[in-house]
Amino acid sequence: xxxxxxxxxxxxxxxxxxxxxxxxxxxxxxRDINLTIAKGEFVALIGHSGCGKSTLLNLIAGLTMPTGxxxxxxxxxxxxxxxxxxxxxxxxxLLPWLTCFENVYLGVERVFGxxxxxxxxxxxxxxxxxxxxxxxxxxxxxxxxxQKRPGEISGGMKQRVGIARALAMEPxxxxxxxxxxALDALTRAKLQDELLQIxxxxxxxxVMVTHDVDEAVLLSDKIVMxxxxxxxxxGEVLSVDLPRPRNRVALADxxxxxxxxKAVIDFLYTRQAHVEKAA
Amino acid sequence: xxxxxxxxxxxxxxxxxKAPHQPVRLAQNAAVKSIPxxxxxxxxxKEPSTARIxxxxxxxxxxxxxxxxxxxxxxxxxxxxxxxxxxxGPADTWGQAVEIFSDPFYRNGPNDQGVGWNVLMSLERVAxxxxxxxxxxxxxxxAIGRFTFLGRMFNPLISLLRPVSPLAWLPIxxxxxKGANPAAIWTIFICSIWPMIINTAVGVQRVPQDYMNxxxxxxxxxxxxxxxxxxxxxxxxxxxxxxxxxxxxxxVIVAAEMLTGGVGIGFxxxxxxxxxxxxxxxxxxxxxxxxxxxxxxxxxKLASAFTFDEVKS
Numbered sequence: 001x002x003x004x005x006x007x008x009x010x011x012x013x014x015x016x017x018x019x020x021x022x023x024x025x026x027x028x029x030x031r032d033i034n035l036t037i038a039k040g041e042f043v044a045l046i047g048h049s050g051c052g053k054s055t056l057l058n059l060i061a062g063l064t065m066p067t068g069x070x071x072x073x074x075x076x077x078x079x080x081x082x083x084x085x086x087x088x089x090x091x092x093x094l095l096p097w098l099t100c101f102e103n104v105y106l107g108v109e110r111v112f113g114x115x116x117x118x119x120x121x122x123x124x125x126x127x128x129x130x131x132x133x134x135x136x137x138x139x140x141x142x143x144x145x146x147q148k149r150p151g152e153i154s155g156g157m158k159q160r161v162g163i164a165r166a167l168a169m170e171p172x173x174x175x176x177x178x179x180x181x182a183l184d185a186l187t188r189a190k191l192q193d194e195l196l197q198i199x200x201x202x203x204x205x206x207v208m209v210t211h212d213v214d215e216a217v218l219l220s221d222k223i224v225m226x227x228x229x230x231x232x233x234x235g236e237v238l239s240v241d242l243p244r245p246r247n248r249v250a251l252a253d254x255x256x257x258x259x260x261x262k263a264v265i266d267f268l269y270t271r272q273a274h275v276e277k278a279a
Numbered sequence: 280x281x282x283x284x285x286x287x288x289x290x291x292x293x294x295x296x297k298a299p300h301q302p303v304r305l306a307q308n309a310a311v312k313s314i315p316x317x318x319x320x321x322x323x324x325k326e327p328s329t330a331r332i333x334x335x336x337x338x339x340x341x342x343x344x345x346x347x348x349x350x351x352x353x354x355x356x357x358x359x360x361x362x363x364x365x366x367x368g369p370a371d372t373w374g375q376a377v378e379i380f381s382d383p384f385y386r387n388g389p390n391d392q393g394v395g396w397n398v399l400m401s402l403e404r405v406a407x408x409x410x411x412x413x414x415x416x417x418x419x420x421x422a423i424g425r426f427t428f429l430g431r432m433f434n435p436l437i438s439l440l441r442p443v444s445p446l447a448w449l450p451i452x453x454x455x456x457k458g459a460n461p462a463a464i465w466t467i468f469i470c471s472i473w474p475m476i477i478n479t480a481v482g483v484q485r486v487p488q489d490y491m492n493x494x495x496x497x498x499x500x501x502x503x504x505x506x507x508x509x510x511x512x513x514x515x516x517x518x519x520x521x522x523x524x525x526x527x528x529x530x531v532i533v534a535a536e537m538l539t540g541g542v543g544i545g546f547x548x549x550x551x552x553x554x555x556x557x558x559x560x561x562x563x564x565x566x567x568x569x570x571x572x573x574x575x576x577x578x579x580k581l582a583s584a585f586t587f588d589e590v591k592s
Contacts, residue, residue: 063492081495093489097511106507107497169497 047226408467420479445470482516
């Protein structure tokens with residue numbers, strides 16, 4: 001394949017189906033998922049809870065294997081999890097017995113501490129690894145908290161360490177599972193702005209699961225809206241053509257922004273509203 | 280399954296020691312919030328007055344245990360009077376105890392040694408049996424917890440053997456090791472291995488899936504998973520197992536030594552029974568209780584030092 005097709009089809013999801021075995025028999029969580037994600041694209045997955053957004057993200061991460069179909073990243077089948085597809089977990093998942101520095105260093109050491117066969121990069125020295133870790137913490141503005149343990153810092157700071165850990169590994173893809181879901185609105189807005197800046201600088205490819213309409217419109221290039229489970233699939237894909245850099249205050253009364261917002265809300269609460277009624 | 284929660288018999292007694300830390304904690308709070316709120320300001324101001332109230336709290340913490348002990352001694356004295364001195368009273372026993380503890384490390388032949396030697400010999404057996412059990416049980420617990428196949432293989436065996444009284448293994452030990460001392464150690468080994476295997480295995484199974492997912496995404500080696508994730512996450516469970524094991528071992532050693540003889544606190548109790556020296560038996564009961572309590576306290580201290588807040592939740 002040429003480089004051009006790689007930039008437009010960096011991640012390819014082809015006819016993916018995910019079925020779980022349960023006591024009541026097989027349960028189909030996802031079916032007929034077809035999606036391509038370009039390099040450097042920011043994609044949001046949105047849908048009601050239980051629609052399989054996180055299941056899809058775990059499939060891209062390689063944490064679970066699909067029961068049907070195939071997932072490709074850079075033309076290679078995703079066979080398992082790895083640092084090139086870093087995950088920012090919903091509840092930060094920092095190791096409480098390590099300091100913030102050590103949490104980030106753990107990933108850095110694994111990726112850059114040994115010679116890399118696929119890229120031919122030599123192993124880096126301890127000082128270089130330390131520098132990378134410090135740089136990642138500086139990127140999320142946490143240099144001062146490097147020697148603190150996760151139990152000593154706030155929820156927003158923990159989530160930032162989680163992002164730093166993911167970014168420090170220089171992943172090809174950044175996968176985020178409702179990264180700001182557990183935070184208050186003000187902290188969430190601050191971290192969204194930080195994430196926008198970081199992604200602009202690093203040109204990362206990002207797939208983010210969210211249930212926040214504003215977050216999806218503000219951050220993404222593409223919003224993937226999912227139908228309700230069971231057997232959820234992609235209902236609609238909305239391209240968000242707002243110019244970057246984006247400013248939440250300026251966008252607040254932009255008709256274009258409000259149009260996108262309306263489209264997502266319309267999908268979620270008019271066309272996919274039946275689950276709430278059934279429950 | 281054995282519960283993997285810390286129950287400290289001394290939790291209440293440990294509480295007063297927290298009081299001196301309070302000013303430090305308040306000072307920290309004030310430092311974190313750059314502008315201390317008025318409520319906190321007043322708390323800091325009140326500090327001297329709370330120090331005065333502490334005396335009353337301290338009395339409330341100290342008086343009930345003292346009453347409890349007094350009740351025990353009173354009952355004991357009552358029993359002693361009603362049995363017309365068959366069971367010696369507290370005062371007699373105290374006098375005897377002072378005499379015994381003024382020379383705990385004497386040696387008059389193999390069957391007549393000081394109480395200090397007896398306790399030390401028992402502790403040595405417990406340490407040996409328990410140490411061997413830890414060396415086998417903790418790695419076994421990790422393996423059983425980490426690999427489902429091994430878990431399914433060994434869980435029925437553990438369920439079958441665990442309820443067996445450790446003393447039932449004593450004849451097997453005597454037969455195989457041809458000696459009283461290794462047989463006693465063998466009994467301690469058997470009784471203390473189960474809580475360590477089970478608690479370690481449960482700890483490994485309860486390591487949050489999130490941490491294991493982190494390990495998979497970071498593609499950590501099995502060694503790094505063990506040292507950076509499994510071991511720290513399992514440590515509190517493991518220490519609970521250790522604590523239960525030491526408690527059981529200390530219970531069992533007394534019974535085992537009664538049967539095997541030699542030098543040891545259990546044998547001492549039996550020997551004094553044969554001599555009809557009831558005072559010494561009562562002293563031995565107190566000695567066994569106090570040593571057990573000290574072991575338990577030391578291990579609780581160790582366990583709480585290695586428990587992280589986020590692991591508990």
